[in-house]
Amino acid sequence: MSITILNFLIGLGIAFFGFVLQTSIAGLNRKIVGRLQKRVGPRWYQEFLDIFKLLSKRATSHGWIFDFGVIMALGGIIATAMFMPLTSTFNAFGTYDNFFIFVYLLAVGMLGMAMSASGSGNPWASIGVMRALTTMLAYEVPFMIIILTIIKIAGSSLTGIQLYQQAAGNNWFLIALPLGGIVGFISLMGMLGKKPFETYIAPAEIASGPMVEYGGKQLGMLFIMHEITVFIEVSLFVHLFLGGATNIFIFILKYFLVYTLANLISNVNGRFKIDQVVTFFYKWPLILAIVQAFIAIYLGWVI
Amino acid sequence: MSSLAVLLIAIPLIAAFVSILSKKVAPYLLLIASLINVILLFYFVPDGIVVIGGYDLPYGINLFVDTFSRTGLGVVNVLFLVIVLLNIVEFKKYSSVLLVALAGLNGLLLTGDLFNLFVFLEISGIAAYLITTSNHKPLATFRYLIIGAVGSSLYLFGLIIFYGMFGTLNLMDMVSFIQANNVDPSALVLPAMLMFIGLGVEAKLLPFNSWVKGVLKDSNTLSGPMIAAVYAATISFVFGRIINNLLTLAFVGNLLIVVLVLLAVGIFIAEAMAFASTKVREILLYSSIAQASIVILLFVNGIVLWAVYLIIANALSKTVMFLVINKATKDHGDDESDSLQGVFSKNILVGITFSVATLSVMGLPLFMGFVVKLNYLTELAVGAQWALLAVILISSIIEGIYFVRMLIKLWYPEKNEVTVKFDLGFKVVFVAIALILLALGTYTAPLNTLDNSIDTIAEVIDNG
Amino acid sequence: MANIELLLLFLLASGIVSYFLTKWKSFVGSVFTIFSTMFVFASLAMYGFSGQLDTTVNVIPVLSFAQTNIGFYFAIIIVFVYLMVSFFHPYFVGEYKYKNSYNVMFLLSLAGVIGTFFADNFIQLFFAFEFIVWTSMLLIPMGKSKKAAVSYYGFSAAGSFAMLFGILVMRSVSGSFDIDLGLASLAGGQATLVFVMFLVAAFSKLGAFPFHIWLPEAHGNAPHPFSPVLSGALVKLGAFVAVFAILRIMPSTPLIDFANSNLPHIPLGQYAVVILGSLSIVFGTLMAIKEDDAKKLLAYSSMSHGGYILVAFGIMTSQAVAGGFYHILAHALASAGAFMAIAAVAKQTGTTKMSELGGMIHKMPITYIVYLVAIISMAGIPPMGGFISKWLIFQAVIDKGMIFVAIAVFFGSIGSFLYVFRPLAALFLGQELREYKVKVKEAPFLMLLPMLIITALNVYTGVIPSAILNFTNGMLVDLGLAPVSITMWDIVGTTGTLNPALIALVFGFGVVIAFIIFIVLKKSKKVTLMETYTAGNFVHDEQLLHYTKDFYAPLERLYIKYTTIMKEFYETLAVKVKEIGRFGKYLFMNKFIGTTILWIIAILLFLLVGEVL
Amino acid sequence: MTNSMTNVEFVQNLVKSNVNVLQEHITDQYQVHFVVEQDQVHYILNILKNAGWIQMSYLSAIDWPEENKFELVYIVFNWEKPVYVQIRTKIDRENPVMNSILPIYPGSKYYERECHEFFGVKFPGNPDYEKQLILENWDDIPPMRKDFDPEAYSKRKFPQREYSETYIVQSEGKSKLAKMEARKQRAESLRGGKK
């Protein structure tokens, strides 16, 4: 499969589309949450305003590692988004959308941010990074066990997984592997850093964790990175558990539903302590994941 | 010409009597006698049997010289000469005792007659008791005397029973008699075990060697190497010859199992004792007990060649180690491994030679110990003695650990400065022995000149 | 035509020469060591890859060599790590206690390494194996702790004697010490016994789960230039023995194969190895997360990567074994690079304790880049080599559908991200402590050169794996496994294809775009590190703003109680042996003569009773 | 509640029997204060502490410029017998020195520092009573002394906002008290006259 500049541009288009989609849906969600709390709530494009306001401000920098980390983070996340297939037919790099690329290129983004956060010299940032890594350790293992079952059944390329679910006779993995769907959603909440697992950006406790020293354009770039990360994670969930999409509108619909559900759950929850997060994920989600994997692989009951 | 072998015993005896007459000339006599012995041994003494006195059966004694006893004599006499040379200045008044010891040791190695062997056992034993008096520990010497006497008397009982059964005292006649009318081995059990225990006491096998600790714990530069290296080598050679020819006929069925279990337990517990002790000399003496038990184990299993080489390797290493540690303790006063820390930081050369000796005893490559250990383990494997193999390997792990712990303590100083001075004579000997160990470890050609038929008694019996 | 035997003799000779040179001036001696290792590496590399290393023996009759693909692969990696580390000698050897014996032991252990990997009979393998053990054992006490050498020797001796027992069993079956003949002739119960014995040797050298106590102490306390060799190179001996044990001895253990076809078709023996491998991954990661000394932390990471290698070999599919071989290369480079960076920092500051260090990046940026690339590869993140091998191993684990092993493997890869980040944050980033502001300066060029070479190799193995995978395919064919299908740029696994070059390209593309966004916007104001948000407090002491002491405290609290079980087990074992010794002394060696006589009578009575009955 | 009365009596007997009390006043069943000589303070505090008054609630000073005296007030509390005992003493104002009670109540360290900072009373025996505790870089006499004029300080140090003309609210002479009374009346009426 020859890779040309066109593929790169398509990939960039996907990344940009992901950013725009996620930012507007985030705006809508802030509106919905506002209405939930019986208040008017911001305009739908408020997220865009925030980001461009940040990019227009003059920030402070703590040395070259502080800036290089942010660039590496945003670069890594854009690279991951370029691989993301939007629908089962449309993606930038053909059959190279291997699942492990997403998990590990995401880790490059995390590493970049962690590096620049602890390079900023603020103890809050280091504590925030420590909490982010510990939460990652918590939600990643159950999620990967479920991914193991899915890959065992449908191969490790995302388009392959989508096509498997869309093929006649097979239905979405959310239905085929019910426990897997639940664990996947809980891990998604962990990945997105939604309220029960928001220990690493806890504004009350550690002054927004790793972001404490960022202002102006670095913070703007990190917001862009956060939006694209959310896009990647939610669209991963859509492709893995909700059977991907044949055309773009179904994809946007499923995307919106998943993100809003996650957001609503997030807004009614308190916040875990960091070791509660670890013990939580290693209790029920892990057990469910193991049971699901056992049933799906060894007993072969895939509904 | 053939009867020159007698001179090996005669000269030291004569020198001993002369040295009693005039104290002044005694040390020179000692040097001359041991030097003559070494020269005689290497150039003049032919193989073959030397009959003395031509008396008839129970009284006639004959000396038997073959490659086995020749190597034994060689090792013993050379080491004896070396140790005497190093200690002649300090232990001048022990020269006559040493002469008697030399005579006794040579006698042990040469004699083919069992009763004669008992006589020489007593002679060398007495000399040994007198040497240990130099440790100035009368109680330990007394204990060694009592147990030594018990051992040799047990050996005598065994011999009497054998004499009663077969009417002859000569080793070769007795073996041929047993083989001729294939005596039922169960009859031989009691005398064989008595003889085994009798010699076992002298060869430091485990249940019978409570004297070793007393003697070697406070040894000095003379008594340490003498008892641990020379005496141990001689007794191993003699014991090996008897086991290989006479006792193997008895060691059949469950008696063999009992002996093997005795030896294996002895090895493991000796290593554990060394692991548990912190005094350097105690570590060395327990490891020499373990090595002695391994030697006897090899003889019992019929691996004669590598047993001989192991005796040589052990003798060489033990001389170096005991000399170094005794000299260090004499200068420093205390041989606790913590207080002796860093003794080699000042004298690097002695440290290197000591480490070479220790690594060779542990059986690490590039040294003679490795070649010997590898080969005797292979022989044991060929003999399918897996349990023994496992015991030896486990105990060599324990041995490795306590030797490494000791080495590192001696090399790296902690708090107090240990000032020990080794004069040139010592250094020359140490370097020589270290080079031998290194040479035989890498260039193993000379080792395979000899082969298993080293002990020719069996041949002599077969072809008359 | 490089003759292996001549190389060995050359090394022994250069060892002796370096002794006297270092005695004269330590700098000259160390430079001589560099050139001798370089000569050995060059001669091996030039002739080795095409496979015509001359294995004739003319000087020492007893030796005999044979060049195999696997042997050469290990040898070239380890000799390369030796070469890179030897560049550190001129700066470090000067202040050790027995500095002139340091170079000697270094070169002798290198000779041992070559002897091991080109041996064609077991005796020479064992000879070289033991030779490496005692030469490296004498090097370790020159570092901080003396006890480390004792525990190192204890476990290595246990391993090599177990291997000797296996060799002897094999010899009694096949009649000769030849490797291929010996391995082929094994069958039934004896095969299992030899399999277990070789496994003990592999586990003790790799520092895998049951025998891992010595690893942190030996690597953590070894002299700074020697720990990269210990963890990068000498650990691979265990992997080499593991190849014998797992892949070439086929113990006739029952196959795990219930009626259902999805179950992994792995023989029980191999499955036990995989389980132990995953245990050592998990324990290695948990212990590394809690460790405060940077070198001990990296030692525990070598333990967990050893676990990955064991899991890879245990699964025995062609993909897994290729992943295992690739991981050996990736981990050797990554851990050597990381250890060298820590050594460079330790040279400037004198300590490797993370709670005493901080902000090294400002004075040592290049060392920081080296360490960053090393840990990216160690954590298995895309652009670097570690990702390829982990991807292969994941494919194999998923393909076999082993859930609990998958948990351990994924936990290990995420956990490795946690503990490799800790020295990065504690050592290099964060506040620059006052006492290091003046004293510290960048490592000299001769130290940076090897580090940069290793960084370049880390990136190369990550982006273009096809050359190395071709070589490992040759090794797979030797072992009788199907080669991994690779084209020029991408690797075709059982569940998906991977194009590492594309990933690196896209990552570069993303970084360029981010850089453009960064440049277009307004320049930001430079601010020193002390002007951070401290909720209004005026803080003037860097120590207060530097968060390093027990970095993962909340995670630690969950499992801190169980971390010393294995250490206590071995300590009680040592105490038990001591007690037996003391009991033996009491029983046989006490002052009262009567006991000896009692023993004599007892034995005689026992015999007579035995006879009479 | 018989026992609380006995507590106050208990305290009275305790203090009177040990030291001559210049003045004594019982505010209610939980508070009583005694005025004692300066040199008796340490002695009586020791006795109180042994009797169970283990908590030093507060230590401060009152400035009597006309008597040219500082009045130090030590308030101690007993958890078993709930009575606040105030030990008061008058010390000279020009050179106010009072030995520290750190050995008796270690907790009084910060009270003494505060008392020094705001009144200027010296407490030898407390190692760091001169150290700055609350006021940062204070450059005037201790502010709580009555002869300190905060308004003057405020005018001197902090620039005021100038207004073009002065707005002065003229209150129509109705006294503050009368206004409060009218307000209370209206509240009563609103409550519908219930008691």
Added chain:
Amino acid sequence: MKSTKFTPERNISKAETDRKWWEIGDFFRRNSLWLLMYCTGCCAIELPPAMTSAYDMERLGMGPMATPRQADILLVSGYLSLKTLRRLIYTYEQMSEPRYVVALGSCPINGGIYHDSHAVINQLDQYVPVDVYVAGCMPNTEAVMNGFVDLMEQIKNKSANGWKKYHDNYEWYRQNQIQSLGEVDVHDEFHD
């Protein structure tokens, strides 16, 4: 020979484009103001109602932020003692430009009820440029919201340039601060 294709005259100077960009920036800055709630005094109690359903500042695009680096508005609510003012100045300097100060209550205006106290400063804009004052001894929430809208107006017509003033006559502010506070950057026994 000039080409015939229509190329507009490039007469927009660099300052012109910058001003154009600045206006666009103003639009974004106006519609997404982030508050650093420096709740020094009692007026802070007015903020919760501003955020909740009654007045909902989020519809104006405003929301609370945790650190000065991220915030645009420094909200001074109530009296400022000397010690608080030192921390306020330190935090103000940490904020990223362009930054605005909104002062609630009468205390920052003229010292309010603490005008005669030795501990409370009487006029905030001597030390830190204040863009919007919201008078009242505790202005009610509606007044606070009006203050924010006024600030938006000021940003719109580019008159909210307190931060530029702080840059230009930094010396004057600095001199005032030293005169009233002695020194801004203090050392104490716990943070050295």
